[in-house]
Amino acid sequence: MFDPVEKLKEYIACRSVSADSAFKEDMLKTRDFVADMFSGMGLSVEIVNTNKHPVVLAKREGDPEWPHVVIYGHYDVQPVDPIELWETQPFEAIVKGDRIYGRGAADNKGPQMAHVAAVGQLLEEHPDLPLRITFLIEGEEEIGSPSLLPLLVERKEIFSEADFVLLSDTLSPSPEQIAVTVGLRGIVELEFELTGPKSDLHSGLHGGAVYNPLQAISELCASLHTAENRVNIDGFYDDVTEVEQWERDELAALGFDEEQYKRTLKVDSLHPLDGYTAQEAIRYLPTLEFNGLWGGYQGEGSKTIVPSKASCKITCRLVGNQKPDVVGKLVAEAIKQRAPKGFQLKFRMGHAGVPYQVVPPDRPNTPSDQPELLAKAFRATEKAIEKSFGKRPLFLREGGSIPIIADVKRVTGLDSVMIGLFLPEDNLHAPNESMNLDVLKKGIQASKEILKEVAGV
């Protein structure tokens, strides 16, 4: 078996930037690297071509009676800009102290390697392990996984007899405290443009006579939250669900330090909805967030105009039973109704993803029809992490969105066990990305324990 750290170094050396077409050749080399890695472990490999970057499927087949786990990961990485802030070469992995540095170390090559190495070692130690395994490693995660949903639909058979999905592409609060993510927020994106005069007007000759689109869009955007920071749209919270006591207990066990959090974000104060802590707001509440707002002159000095247009980009994060199309429509409708007369309004509705939630076994709200193997996987995960990391994991909802997790659930019925193997200090999507090698080592141990337990050996 390969050495996981050495293999990870080679993997990081693959310059797999999916967003930049200049890296097309590197993407193909990375695909081959991944395929060879699995072939070398004795798995049967299939390359599934897509419109952009291929998916690598690697299977350990076996008796249809055996449990079947799908392990998800992605071989693509974020661009490296701003390159001048890197202290090492992003594609030359370097081990310093207990960390490995390089683009993709934490997102997702390192955490993915925990499962790859676990399977490799396990199959050497237990050549007859009664477990079917399918690795699904895609190359488009950093550009929104456009090919994954079509693949799920076309190749349903991959999942038809699977029992659950295992992945590590989420955050844990610290190397001592691993989190298992049991909820992800959904998302809906929209953009609108408000046009007043057909072209910019001279603010001397006409200022005072016409409604300034920047004034109008400010008034419109300001109307979307109350002074308590509640989204001020009727029905917005209708499908938000209650938070269970066990979830509050898990969050309390996290012992979150708000002062430390403020220092990390470099903000002077937090601003959650009245009555909630910041951590509750992130994990349990939907948002209406302005991602971009612009109009008029942005250059040096001044330009004395009444601008023609103003634009705004919004994403809403969704929770519970909120539906992206329903919430998107509510927000667009509110904007339409509140836009002052005399303006033209143009909308673009963007990408959307439903919220995802899975309840571990033995909770008051665990579904009575929860598949036995999913329950087994959760119990195995709790036990294995406690054994490897010394502390039981916390089962927490997260504020982020991984729309494919909900897509997998919707199309295949499969739930996901998401074990957080990257940390706040790992600099994901930023210069000097790294992974804690102790977390990698313990992650391999834990993954092996989980897979053995699920296999029943």
Place this chain on the structure above:
Amino acid sequence: MFDPVEKLKEYIACRSVSADSAFKEDMLKTRDFVADMFSGMGLSVEIVNTNKHPVVLAKREGDPEWPHVVIYGHYDVQPVDPIELWETQPFEAIVKGDRIYGRGAADNKGPQMAHVAAVGQLLEEHPDLPLRITFLIEGEEEIGSPSLLPLLVERKEIFSEADFVLLSDTLSPSPEQIAVTVGLRGIVELEFELTGPKSDLHSGLHGGAVYNPLQAISELCASLHTAENRVNIDGFYDDVTEVEQWERDELAALGFDEEQYKRTLKVDSLHPLDGYTAQEAIRYLPTLEFNGLWGGYQGEGSKTIVPSKASCKITCRLVGNQKPDVVGKLVAEAIKQRAPKGFQLKFRMGHAGVPYQVVPPDRPNTPSDQPELLAKAFRATEKAIEKSFGKRPLFLREGGSIPIIADVKRVTGLDSVMIGLFLPEDNLHAPNESMNLDVLKKGIQASKEILKEVAGV
């Protein structure tokens, strides 16, 4: 004497774009063209060098007892972009029908030519005309006249014995209805930047916990006007003065067509302060106008961030006794007080100009100490325009700002007689700029009549 239209063609052929350093040579050639034009008329010419583009001073000296008029103009023009929308070559003047086309035709070479040609003809017809004349033709008007105020201060003697300033760099409503501008709004510019988190945050991982700077700036900007479109800052209107009945009568005589105005601006509705017409609001009221507003992601698609910063550019137009520094401070103070806690606020205070107003003679509010020659000039202007254009001019305040007019008044004590010789259809600062040649012809006649009357011949 030269033919004014032919001379104007040559003048337009001078590519005098002051904003673009690629036109440096052309600016020098234009300076020489202007100097030669005045020398050819027998005037003594002085080139005053500045930090950027020189000023041409041309004098007809004479008996210190003679009246002394300063005629202002500028030889620089706006850039020609977007060049593809021009139907002719911008620097090859072409006469089509009753109009001359080319960059600078209306702003300011054509209207300026009315006075240059008038003086030329007058001095041929009346070689002993008892009138001192100083042309001050600058080359930096389109970049904000940065050298003019220093020149006024350093070369006070130019104006020390002058009686008034005559210029044509303002708008008239139609070729039949000439306007004499008797008021210009002042201006004060400010820009502010609101910083929340020190860098953009992931809107999934942190959204809901922090105050979004775009939400904060929307709320802040929305607070600056009431629902009636009144500027919502205590003291903002304190130094606004009452409008005299004769001013309202003049505006009423204009017979303004709001439907036509809306079609011209291509807006569906107007939005003046409650209780005012659009034309009253433009001419009599101050404004707080958003010229630019921006923050976050403006590119294609979406970027799921809580942005770090939001910025806003504001200009206020001022009237009556409003002072730019007082109003600028009021607005900045309101923004400071209303910015939510936890944000850092950075201001830039930009250029400023006081409002300007001059009252023609024989009005109830004409200053009792109005200089006789200024009164004479206004009376002569009224008579001459009625004679040349067939209709008496309207004495109107305008919404625009020409800070140098107030600077001249402040430094030299001189008032200005501003005769509008360009029209709404002349496409100033835009492709296919042109000037109505009938207005030019009548403008020359009127200018001659005014100067003769002032000279007392």
